[in-house]
Amino acid sequence: MKITEKGISRRGILRAGAAGSIALAAPMHFIRNAWAQKAIGNFPARTEGSTVKFGFIVPQTGAYADEGADELRAYQLAVKHLNEGGGMLETIKPLSLKGNGVLGKKIEYVSGDTQTNPDAARQAAQRAIERDGVIMFSGGSSSAVAVAQQYLAQEKGVIFMDALTHSNDTTGKDRRRYGFRHFFNAYMSGIALGPIIAERYGKDRRAYHLTADYTWGHTQYESIKEATEKQGWTTVNNIMTPLGATDFSQFLTAAINSDADVLILNHYGKDMINSLTQAVQFGMRDMQKNGKQIEVVVPLYSELMAQGAGDNIEGVLGTANFNEKLDDPGSQVFIKAFMEEHGRPPSQAAHTAYVQTLLYANAVEQSGTFYPPEVIKALEGLEVDGIGPGTALYRAEDHQCFHDILVVEGKAPSARQDEYDLLEIVKHVPREEVTYPEDLPAFGGPEADLGPYEPTA
Template identity: 25%
Template sequence: MKLKTLALAALATTLMAGSAMAQTAIKIGVLNDRSGTYADLSGEGSVVAARMAVEDFGAADKGIDVEIVSADHQNKPDVASNIARQWYDQDGVDVIVDVPTSSAALAVNEINREKGKIFLNSGAASTDLTGTACAPGTIHWTYDTYALANGTGKAMVDAGYKDWFFLTADYAFGHSLEENTTKVVTESGGTVVGSVRHPFPGTDFSSFLLQAQSSGADVIGLANAGGDTVNSIKQASEFGITQSGQALAGLLIFITDVHALGLETAQGLVLTEAFYWDLNDDTRAWSERFSAEMGGSKPTMVHAGVYSSVLHYLNAVEATGGKDTEALMAWMKENPSEDPVMGTGTVRADGRHMHDMYLFQVKTPAESTGPWDYYKLLATIPAEEAFRPLEEGGCPLVE
């Protein structure tokens, strides 16, 4: 009798838990650039990546109802803030993902802190997100300016390019990238001979490039991104800068940029990424599915990060059985992330997602076997070396 009651009670609890689970409805907001210079590296691809994560997680079978919404922040912090506020206050969004453009990401980060929600950033680069501006609900997933500077900057100095001149996009991201790279360069024994800040976004970089050329530096560090980087590299080749022996260091180059440049112009560039579609069978299979939905283009590391972060978040929802921010964040920081795209990773106390980074070199047209076959792997940078040490960030969450 007693056993029967116990069994019934257990059954009832399971049923209740089951029904509680069935009531869990999650709304994911993908906020990024859908029309401007970063639309190809984030944009609709990030929505597709989030959707693939929901499918692979098997949300429908687990009784979790996931809805994905998206919006265009136009790379403007004020627009991003307004959308984030509306999503949280009126539309019932539980988690915001992606958000490229550091200034916009930092704005969303503050609203997120105020509302006590979760922010899984994949697209932005500023290390402030896990430094002085770190927040209890924020995870910075894919890359940051420290990792880029550390990968590309160090590799270039080691290869003998000692004197640097920076061409910097004049906003939070560019400043952060320049600062981080300067540190790496000087620590590795190089010097910085000058820098120039260009308006964002820009079209004509020839004037800045000529200033870089007359500085006599060994290497021009491009602390910009997207269309700005593409145009800088094109124009450097046009004005004979690369031919005259000065090297270019693209500090943030995505595979979509290499695609736009063409191998003829991009060949030989050294760059740091968190993901490449052709790394192993898993990444190839995943990228194949992604391409099928995106008209043939391959995913960028930002897309990979969105997939990986959404999957980890959904696992946390399943494990904790609810949407409580504190419980979810605790789970995500205690348990390693595991997926076919970015492999294994952990989330640190300051919100930094730790995983290996890769140093690639762009292939020559002769080495490439076809469209999107662009990178050869130079080195794998272990997570602990790739990212800024926990104690150096100045994040108040780390005691």
């Protein structure tokens, strides 16, 4: 006697259901396969185990070692949150991550040293890609390093998430399909800073620039020059200073000998600490020219620089990507987690490093694969909330992330609550105000090209 003489058996339903779901899934599956036909970089070979590796290549020696150390703290936190949940996984929208790794695979990481030197950085990244098999790498402090890493990323087919790089070139003439920048850039600093310094110091000002002689300094000088001249300022002069100079007195004397009444320091890190400290020693902040008080402006500020320059930052204006006093939910959960883990507030370098790692992972989770072209497409045009104030946009055309940025001012020693309380937020500049067309001449014009999704090498 047959059990299932009439009607539909339980087994039959299951069978039909399974066949049906396979049929439904088939088109997607085929698309996936069509994409996945080509092996790119470390995909798929290094994503087949139970873990995947990220590479964090930061300056551990050299002038930017403290920025590097802070980035590494943030990367460790990001990996922890990816594997165990918490932090910005509670605030990012839209969120695909589940707090159990990425696509169910635990995240491990390797770190390398850029030595703040493009050649060393490239070698360290190459080791991470070829020996350690990282599926994504991130890091860097110095735009020269970032640009070198982006070219390597494109060549190897491994995505690079830029950390601290502020040169226009990174998402300008040197933009690459495999490179993404969350940090703001010199041009955005100019847009944000121009109106405020004109409001504070007046429209009839004469500016003297001292500029670090490499990609970042050059683009920052051009950007700030354009932004201040738009406000009616005159640019008296610009002198390129060698990177890592210990004494800027010959440059400061030249500025004092001119008829300029504003000194703009396109310096970062130690260069900025030295040039600002020495400008104060030369009495420039107590001097008058053209009947006006001489003012000093530092277009790109960081907490670590403010620490290094001590009391000399008082009243000096500049811009920043992040500040540890931001009160939006995303910044708050990050600051809290970072404080608990490391006992100190995060710098803007740490913030951008953390965000970049999560955004990459989220894009992978969202696209359901580590296949780089799909991950890139998930990031391109992405609008995301909960990583800082406002909604951020990763523009597809140049891989620059647009979000609110800050104008900050150095606090007087008496106004500080603790050793980290150095910068005051003067203004939130909304994303819309700092957005610019991607084909501006300052960004390589219409010829600037991201390159192919599939590396030809």
